[in-house]
Amino acid sequence: xxxxxxxxxxxxxxxxxxxxxSKFVSEKxxxxxxxxxxxxHRFKDGVDFVPTNKFVLWGHHFTSVAGAAPIxxxxxxxxxxxxxxxxxxxxxTVFAAGxxxxxxLALSVRNKGQSVGTLAHRLIGQRGKILFLxxxxxxxxxxxxxxxxxxxxxxxxxxxxxxxxxxQIPLALWIGYAAYKRNMKMLIPSLIALAIxxxxxxxxxxxxxxxxxxxxxxxxxxxxxxxxxxxxxxxFFIWIVVLMVYVYIASTLPVWKLLQPRDFINSHQLIVGLxxxxxGLLFTNPEITAPATNPGADVSWxxxxxxxxxxxxxxxxxxxxxSGTSSKQLDKETDARFVGYLGAVGEGVLALISIIAVITxxxxxxxxxxxxxxFAEASSGGLGNFIEGATMLASGLMIxxxxxxxxxxxxxxxxxATTLDTSVRLMRYIISELxxxxxxxxxxxxxxxTSIAVLSSMALVILPEGPNGFGSxxxxxWPLFGTANQLLAGISLLLVSIWLRKLGRxxxxxxxxxxxxxxxxxxxxxxxxxxxxxxxxxxxxxxLFVFGAIIFVFTIWIILTATQALMSKxxxxxxxxxxx
Amino acid sequence: MxxxxxxKKLINWYEAVLEHPHRTEIARELRSEDDxxxxxxxxxxxxIPNPVYYYTLELYPYMIxxxxxxxxxxxxxxxxxxxxxxx
Numbered sequence: 218x219x220x221x222x223x224x225x226x227x228x229x230x231x232x233x234x235x236x237x238x239s240k241f242v243s244e245k246x247x248x249x250x251x252x253x254x255x256x257x258h259r260f261k262d263g264v265d266f267v268p269t270n271k272f273v274l275w276g277h278h279f280t281s282v283a284g285a286a287p288i289x290x291x292x293x294x295x296x297x298x299x300x301x302x303x304x305x306x307x308x309x310t311v312f313a314a315g316x317x318x319x320x321x322l323a324l325s326v327r328n329k330g331q332s333v334g335t336l337a338h339r340l341i342g343q344r345g346k347i348l349f350l351x352x353x354x355x356x357x358x359x360x361x362x363x364x365x366x367x368x369x370x371x372x373x374x375x376x377x378x379x380x381x382x383x384x385q386i387p388l389a390l391w392i393g394y395a396a397y398k399r400n401m402k403m404l405i406p407s408l409i410a411l412a413i414x415x416x417x418x419x420x421x422x423x424x425x426x427x428x429x430x431x432x433x434x435x436x437x438x439x440x441x442x443x444x445x446x447x448x449x450x451x452x453f454f455i456w457i458v459v460l461m462v463y464v465y466i467a468s469t470l471p472v473w474k475l476l477q478p479r480d481f482i483n484s485h486q487l488i489v490g491l492x493x494x495x496x497g498l499l500f501t502n503p504e505i506t507a508p509a510t511n512p513g514a515d516v517s518w519x520x521x522x523x524x525x526x527x528x529x530x531x532x533x534x535x536x537x538x539x540s541g542t543s544s545k546q547l548d549k550e551t552d553a554r555f556v557g558y559l560g561a562v563g564e565g566v567l568a569l570i571s572i573i574a575v576i577t578x579x580x581x582x583x584x585x586x587x588x589x590x591x592f593a594e595a596s597s598g599g600l601g602n603f604i605e606g607a608t609m610l611a612s613g614l615m616i617x618x619x620x621x622x623x624x625x626x627x628x629x630x631x632x633x634a635t636t637l638d639t640s641v642r643l644m645r646y647i648i649s650e651l652x653x654x655x656x657x658x659x660x661x662x663x664x665x666x667t668s669i670a671v672l673s674s675m676a677l678v679i680l681p682e683g684p685n686g687f688g689s690x691x692x693x694x695w696p697l698f699g700t701a702n703q704l705l706a707g708i709s710l711l712l713v714s715i716w717l718r719k720l721g722r723x724x725x726x727x728x729x730x731x732x733x734x735x736x737x738x739x740x741x742x743x744x745x746x747x748x749x750x751x752x753x754x755x756x757x758x759x760x761l762f763v764f765g766a767i768i769f770v771f772t773i774w775i776i777l778t779a780t781q782a783l784m785s786k787x788x789x790x791x792x793x794x795x796x797x
Numbered sequence: 798m799x800x801x802x803x804x805k806k807l808i809n810w811y812e813a814v815l816e817h818p819h820r821t822e823i824a825r826e827l828r829s830e831d832d833x834x835x836x837x838x839x840x841x842x843x844x845i846p847n848p849v850y851y852y853t854l855e856l857y858p859y860m861i862x863x864x865x866x867x868x869x870x871x872x873x874x875x876x877x878x879x880x881x882x883x884x
Contacts, residue, residue, distance in 0.1 A: 255840070264824040271816065276814030396819060403819065404812045473822040481815050542818075 218505045220577050223299075224498060227307050227569045231562045233313030243551070244721055247323050253550040256330035262724040264583050266545045269597040271552040278543045278556050279485045279563040282318075282649065285364065285632040287529035287568040290699065292575050292603040294525040297518035298510035299576045305522055306572065309530030310565030313542060313730040317706055319557035320713035320727055321536040325544035326553060327716075330539045335779075338713060341778045347654060348771045349708070353537075354647045355768060356639040356701040361464075361674035363698055364633045367600060369456035374601060375421040375448065375626040376430035377619070381414045385482060386463075387714055388413060392478035407481040411489075414482070415624060422623040431455055457678055465671045468641040469663060470568065474640055483631050490607075490628045493621075494570045497610030504526035504575035507585045508610070516592040520744075522738040524699035529568025531734065533705025538710075574606030575599070600629065604705075615637050644670040680760075700742050703773050711779045718783060735776065741770050835860065835867060 243249050257268040269277075293301045320332055328336060333354070338346035388410035395401040401652045421427035429450035432438060433692065440448035443455075467475050511518075539557055547553060579585040588602060604625045606614050611621035646667040652660025659665050710731035717724035748764035750758040798806075836843075838860065841850040865883050868876055876883035 262866075264821060264828055267821070270813070272810055272812045273817055276810070277817045280814070341810050397823065402812065404808070407815065471822075472824075473819065473826070477819055477822060480818070484815060 218370050220365055220503045220505050223303065223505065224495070224569060224573055227303065228309050228566065230311060233371050234315060234532060235558060237404050238311060239315055239319065239554050240756065242319065242726055243323075243554040246717065246726055247320075247553075248549045248722070249323065249553060251549050251551045253326075254703050255326055255547050255550055256544065257546050257548060260304065260330065260545075266543075269546040270546040270652055271491070271548060271555050273554070274543060274546055274548075275556045275559055276484075276702075278538065278560040280480065280487060281538050281542070282528075282535050282560060283487055283564055283567055283632075284528070284636045285367065285629055286527065286532070286636075287564050288571045288603055288629060288632075289367065289600055290526040291529055292599035293570045293571045294522055295507060295572055295575050295599075296512055296592055297522055298508050298591045299505060299572060301522050302526060303569070305526055305530050305569045306565055309523075309526070310561055310568075313706075313710075313734065314531040314535070314561040315558040316567065316726055316730060317531055317710055317713075318535045318539050318561040319553055321709050322539040322544050322547070322553045322557035323550070324713050324716050325540035326547055326550055330540075330545040333536050333712065335753070336540070336712055337708065337775075338783055340715060341775060343520075345775060345778055347539040347651075348775055350647055350651060350654075351379055351770060352564060352701055352705060352708075352771055354644065354651075354657060355764060356533075356698065356705065357644045357647070357669075358677060359698040359701065360640040361637060361644070361670070362677040364637045364676050365457050365460050365464075366453075368630050368633050369453050370600070370605075371630050372429075372456050372611065373432060373452050375604070375623055376428035376433075376628060377418065377623040378626040380427055381623070381627050383419040384417055385410070385414055385479065386475070389475050389478040389482060393474045396478070397473050403478075407478070411485045414627065418623045418627055419620050422619040422625050423470075424785050435660045437651075454637070454679070457675065461630055461671050462594065462632075464637050464641050465667055467638045468645065468670075469667055473749050476635065476642075479631070479635055479638075483635055486628045487632055490625070491567065491570070493611050493614060493616070494574060494607060497607075497613040498570070500608055500613030502613075503609070505573075505576050506579050506581055507576035507589075508582055511586075511589075514592070520741045523734070523737040524703055524741050526568065527699040527706075528703040529564055529571075531561075531703065531706050531730070532564075533702045533707075533709060534711035535564075536706060545666050567643060569655055571603055571607075574610055575602050576606075578602060578606035578609055604629065606758075615708040632644075641667065641674070697745075697761065697768070699758060699766075700745075701768055703738040704768065707731050707738065708772075708775055708779070711776070711783070715779065715783045735772075739769070739772065831863070832867060835864065839864075 218585040231468065257266050261268065272338075282615075286391060290392065291302055291306065294305075325331060325333070328777075331339075334349055337349045341349075355507040379657070392403065392406045392410060395406055396403050417427075420602060432448045434439070435443075435448040435451060438449055443451040446454065470476070497780065523530075526735065539560075543560075545554055576585075579588065588598060604622055608618050608621040611625070612618060616624075648666040648669055649661045649663075652658065652666070708729045714724045714727045714731060717727060742765060746769055750762040750765060752759070752762065837847075838853040838856060839847075839850075841847040847853065861883065864876070868883065
């Protein structure tokens with residue numbers, strides 16, 4: 218099958234989904250009212266609550282939710298063949314992710330712009346809020362561990378990308394300073410920064426001297442390395458320590474200094490990346506060489522597919538963005554459809570192209586099967602395959618291979634590094650909040666909370682024996698990351714359902730994806746936690762068992778309480794005003 | 798619309814997307830500076846001696862609107878200071 222046809226079909230379904238389904242959901246179910254006074258107008262303070270043009274808000278929403286995860290998940294999930302992955306991305310986006318992102322946005326707009334966490338508190342009570350915080354805490358802990366490994370892995374595989382990635386830091390600091398203190402426009406400086414980064418990438422991919430290859434410095438893959446670990450493991454160790462030191466500093470700085478200017482550069486990179494991939498697809502016109510399904514898989518796709526691809530099909534993280542910032546800035550309530558639904562579609566478009574990049578990479582079916590020989594192979598090689606595939610597509614635009622692979626790995630590392638920064642920051646806030654809750658004032662201190670966040674992430678990366686050698690402990694947690702993310706999405710959908718039911722509307726559009734998602738996720742978790750990791754199995758894994766079991770129990774608890782709220786006749790948590 | 802205008806519109810939109818989160822942060826920073834300024838002006842009312850209170854009090858009519866926003870933002874429905882006649 219031709220890949221352009223597949224992409225066109227996927228995009229066509231996205232268009233239909235937005236044109237018809239989202240219209241139905243927003244007009245018939247949510248009955249959005251263009252005259253409703255949104256929190257942005259009602260609580261307008263010029264800081265958090267600001268009425269914003271819907272196109273601008275969409276752009277911001279999309280760039281906040283798009284990152285490395287919609288690339289990584291699909292690149293692993295094509296192990297089960299391209300068909301299940303494409304179907305889940307396309308229909309998941311239309312029926313689950315779109316409704317979820319849109320629904321949490323609308324729910325928050327009708328509830329004074331409060332976040333999903335606060336709404337969970339009102340709905341399920343104090344205990345619900347703490348459980349919710351713990352699930353998010355575990356989620357961000359795993360994000361740290363997974364992404365630290367991913368970045369270290371890319372630095373080792375593509376040493377030419379190291380200098381351009383590190384050059385981004387002083388450039389971002391300069392932009393932040395210029396914009397904040399000198400009140401300069403940001404577009405031109407951030408484009409210059411991008412040009413410098415890519416210029417360095419072109420030079421460093423040609424000049425070996427500029428490639429920071431730790432493995433080569435330690436005498437190649439067979440070298441001795443540090444503490445008798447071997448060269449590759451030592452390289453992982455060094456990069457992870459460097460990353461953790463960096464992330465400690467980055468996440469304690471004010472956001473305008475480093476995080477935000479880096480986001481400006483990253484939004485250019487997102488556009489450059491999407492343009493290279495989709496234009497390259499048009500010019501190279503590749504055939505799909507991967508099989509549609511994989512009957513000989515060593516791990517069943519059902520239900521694991523639905524947690525392997527989280528971002529790109531449905532992701533709970535989007536609900537945090539929808540209800541955290543976007544809902545406070547929505548100008549008209551009817552804009553929620555454009556911002557929320559189309560934001561999810563944007564993520565689907567990214568996931569679709571990363572599937573296509575991988576399934577057109579190999580010359581034939583055998584080569585694909587050799588590379589994706591087992592699920593473990595797929596997990597460790599997925600991202601590398603995406604970069605090779607993207608390089609192939611870029612070759613259609615006359616970009617030389619070594620330059621293209623360096624640039625693509627820079628894009629992935631930049632996304633992952635920003636996510637790492639954000640999630641350490643988030644973890645710091647949650648630790649402080651737990652400190653307030655349990656009366657441990659020390660935890661409220663910035664550096665204490667950050668130290669706990671960084672050290673526990675580092676322990677998670679280094680201590681457990683991962684599937685891909687030293688330092689890949691976090692990678693073990695990828696399935697668990699998907700699980701926690703999906704559970705978050707499920708809980709948010711449940712909150713939206715409760716609200717719709719109290720309004721007397723048809724809540725099937727949210728409860729069906731919720732039940733589907735919860736069922737798949739809990740089933741997958743049950744299999745992993747109790748049939749694979751528990752102490753009585755062949756290869757027990759205490760760490761994963763403990764984490765998995767905690768999330769599992771918490772979730773059941775939340776579901777039970779929330780179902781009680783859903784079924785009760787009264788209106789817990791919602792005042793009469795909210796239900797108008 | 799000619800193509801150059803469309804391009805201009807696109808660039809303006811893109812620039813607005815980039816600046817959107819930044820504007821929030823700058824406004825937040827400025828607001829906390831303003832809060833500090835307010836504290837300096839009326840510290841006497843909170844029991845912190847202020848030798849120039851007599852003069853800063855002259856600013857009172859100009860600051861009253863902002864003072865109202867401030868106590869609302871700090872989660873107090875009514876003015877916490879009996880000395881300041883607010884809502």
